[in-house]
Amino acid sequence: MSARNAPLGAGFRMLWAASTISTIGDGVTLAAGPMLVASITRDPAAVALAAFALQVPWLLFGLISGVYVDRFDRRRLVAGVNLVRAAALGLLSGAAALDAVTLPLVYAVFFTLGTADTLADNASSALLPALVAPDRLAEANARLSLTFNIGNQFLSKPLGAWLFALWVGAPFGTDALTFLVAAALVATLRPAKVPTAKPTPTPRPRLRTDLTTGIRWLARQRVLRTISIAMGLGNVAFCGAFSIFVLYVHRRLGLTDLGYGLLLTTFAVGGTLGTLSVRRLRRRFGATSLLRAGLFVEALTHLVLAASTHAWIVAVTLVVFGVHTMVWGSLAATLYQQRVPDELRGRVGSVRILCDLGGAAIGTLLGALVAGLAGLTMPFWIAGAAMLVVAVCAWRPLGEASAASETRQAPCTPLRADNTC
Template identity: 50%
Template sequence: MRALHPGLGPDFIKLWSATAIANLGDGVALVAGPLLIASLTPDPAAVAGAAFAQQVPWLLFALISGAWADRLDRRRLVVTVDLIRAAALGLLVVCVICSAVSIWLVYGVVFVLGTCETLADTASSAFVPALVPAERLPVANAWLGATFTVINQFAAKPLGGWLFVVAAAAPFGLQAAAFVVAAGLIHLLPAASPSPSPAPPASSPAASPPPASCDSTSPSSASESPASLPPASSSSASGSVGLRDRQSLRSEIVEGVRWLWAHRLLRTLAVAMACGNLVYCAAFATFVLYARDRLGLGSVGYGTLLTAFAVGGLLGSVLAPRLIRTVGAAVLLRAGLLVEVALHATLAATTTPVVAAVMIVVFGVHTMVWGTVAWTLRQRAVPSSLYGRVTGAYSLLDLGGAALGSLAGGALAQTFGLIPVFWGAAVAMGVVVVLTWRPLGRATVELREADPS
């Protein structure tokens, strides 16, 4: 096994194993969950409501979860929420077996799962930079991305459908067991308490606050340091555990938000992805209708088209480390936004399934490459003591945009039609490209500056 992870170490293998097992459970439930809800109600709004119930905790709790991830031992936090998720799923399994399940119970369980996810994902995202040398972060992130694609997107989905046919409770029982096993593996990792980071030296560029007029699109902010921090009055707490312990939860959250907003590149990435996820989820909320009415695909064709996302994601996870080394992060990020424009425009223009599938594969490559670059930049740039709060603020924009897009997509398609929504998404992403082009130019330099090797 170590040969598969050169230079990543045995602790990363434990983390990878836990991630793989959890992805299996999540992927199985991703298929079985809608099947269970559809067996309870034919109402499309009720079915969509379950997806929103799992997404909305990111809007409600992302910032709070980030603050707790910086206060607590992250390993113990992940283990605890994994066991809570297993218990919630166990309740669902018992109710399904006893024919006592209701749509409101499902809503409650998925809301608990989504809330726990905000804590687990925020805390566990700090494990990789703690376990892996900085120069190996792109490889580690790409490997985790490939694991998600292969297990969650390929292997787990047919297994989830088959298990639901065999016994409706079985896929949820498997997911509960997966969380228990994952918790056991995470428990074997070294303690992951956030460590305070010293303030940068006075001579360091990072010690200077960003210009007051700085924003993600302003040309005047081009001289901003890649690691710019808020003024000393808001960041000094990260250098003293005692002082930060006396801070209120609100002030700790504000500290993380201000750090993210003061870092021009990470702020740009977060805002770009918020916009990207908003328009993407709005356009793809009715993708099954698009595949049927625009491309003329049946159920099998629709399922085959969905696998194109996974094919692209797997290819992207293989290519990402090499592309980061040879092409550079700035080129990859800029090209990725152009791919998003091309995706929406192509789907709006074409009626040919093969053309749509090829474009989706290209988009899948982009999502994995972009994710690897963004993860690595955040892991290298953000101090350990602030990592949870900065990640929480980042996730609020990133996944909050997805939740709002999913909520709005159906209404937009009903009002304007399927194709105009894709055209609108293409135009919106074109605006994002123009506004973020210059700030993204710093990505290659910052990634190299943050690499101690």
């Protein structure tokens, strides 16, 4: 059996299983959470605040979490955070059993889950290169993305609604159970790369020093810096346009809520196709061509949606866009995992995630403002034009992406004796 066709390894299978189980649980909670809040209050602001409670920890703690991902054993960190998630969801399910659910409790639980995400998501991504050979990272990332598409987008949403209808606490109890199982699976991981000798203990760097180290390192890396900026600006454009997508579908395309729901599934369809084809596309075209083309796909997606009034054209466009997002995301994640030194993966990853979420938050605010002032299609026109500029500016820096993707990771040199390699 060739190395390319060999199994990805027992460690990856454990991480993949843990990710699959927790992803389904996450989707169940994301589907049932708004319904829980709506059963307590009909205030739209109160419902939106629950989603905000999940998102705001990334802005508050994203960079700090990256420091601790690099300071501590990532396997134990993920397992421990999953136990905290299970406890928080178990508390919410127990409160539902006692008919004692309140809005402050829901917000506190969701804030806890969002804070846990800043650690677990970053640590899981940083842990992957210790389990998978460098030339198999793209395939491993694609499998994790496929799991997310199928589990979080297709399976968990109707499951969450069904469980909520069965009993209000059932979705959150189910999610708590998934995190317990995921914690047990992650705890069994044995990373393949271990230091041959115990490093000499050194004084712990100051928090500020650790924070700036990751930022400075990323700023010196042309390809990764370009990808981070492009992803951040891409999220500004995307969220600016799609923040009013439901209104666009109703008013411009003339579709009902059912039609809106069906259009949303086109993202998942395209994403699934993308994750299934990323390995083949990468082998045929290379990382540089796919990353460059992807930025133009984003620009054309916004421009087609701005010009079209036909639902079927929009649906086909969104399928293509879904393919692009998964291919681009898998390639970007792989480049980070291959190029970033192990002892910096948490901090550099936190900067990348902050660019993504910061761009999304800015885009959401700007899109709503522009649509209110200039009409529903103007955010799409602006997004398309902006992404054309991004694609042109990123063209030359991304020329190094294929060469970077072949670079092997240097041996691990942990900052602390308890750091995972």
